Amino acid sequence: MPRFPHPTPEDLRRDPLPLRGRTALVTGASRRAGIGHAVARRLAAYGASVYLHHHVPHDAAMPWGADRPEEVVASVREALGDPDARVLAGPGDLSDPAAPAELITTAAEALGGRLDILIANHAVSGSDGTLDEIDATMLDTHWAVDTRAVVLLVQAHARLRPAGPGGRVVMMTSGQDIAGGMSGEIAYALQKGALASITRSLSTTLAGQGITVNTVNPGPVDTDYLTGEAYEAVAAAFPAGRWGMPDDPARLIAWLATDEAGWITGEVINSEGGFQR
Structure with missing residues (x-):
């Protein structure tokens, strides 16, 4: 018997529903044009039951506006791969x-008392600026939502979920450490950088519970926030000549939630389509 046996042919055949029976919370999923919605659809297509967190007042105050939660839920339900899986949603500031x-507890109870997968996708838009423009309020606003809330979500998830394989945490960063940085969004870049920096520490902490922790930088993604010449200039910076679409990072994030990615933890992964900053 070899010490490290090869997978059997059956093991190598891809399961069309690799997340059947698993449960997931996706935060920041209040717009069908957003990454959170795209991730939720992928998780649902893979068989998971999904709870969608939204904070409609935030998006409603932005130029792009917010969708009605029931519209987002209906779109994710259309993608369900397992007829026994569920899609639910609820608010949270x-x-x-x-x-x-509270959100972790609510999501777990709504999905049958267990939560396997946490996708921390939410973030504050606006309330930011250059080094000369930022102030304490801007910094505190981004810290509270973009970083503190994510770490508290991970903490609550770890406390609630029984130890065992299949636990997943995926956080979101934003390429602030790559050439060029984000000099016009100092507060946002600072807090997203904190998540990238804590990824390895969290993964080490939670390894014994069977929870992997990874962070994804989706790169520039077309979520309907930019138009005109600025939009075209960003598109030209991609070798493919187009922006990333929400489903581009969603495919990676959903795969990280499967057992195929069980050996990947503590990583900050760029999904930028070769973007030239």
Whole structure:
């Protein structure tokens, strides 16, 4: 018997529903044009039951606006691969220090008492600027939502989920450490950089519970926030001549949630389509 046996032919055949029976929470999923929605659809297509977190007032105040939660839920339900899986949704203002733990509990209870997968996709838009423009309020706003809330979500997830294989955490960063940086979004870049920096520490902490922790940089993704010449200039910076679409990072994130990615943890992974900064 070899010490490290090869997978059997059956093991090598791809399961069309690799997340059947698993449950997932996706935060920041209030727009069908967003990455959160695309990730939720992929998880649902793979067989998972999904709870969608939204904070409609945030997106409603932005130029792109917000969708109705029931529209987002209906779109994700259309993708369900397992007829027994469920798609549910609920609100949460993650600037409230108590909200992350409450959201984890609510999502787990709604999905049958267990939560396997946490996709921390939410972030604050706006309230930012250059080094000369930022102030304490901007920094505190981004810290509370973009970083503090994510770490508290991970903490609550780890406390609630029984130890065992299949636990997943995926956080989102934003390429702030790559050439060029983000000099016009200092508060956002700072807090997203903190998530990239803590990835390895969290993965080491949670390895014994069977939870992997990875962070994805999706690169520039067309979520309907830019148009005109600026949009075309960004598109030209990709070798393929187009922006990333929400499903581009969603495919990677959903794969990280499967057993195929069980040996990948503590990594910050760029999914930028060769973007030239």
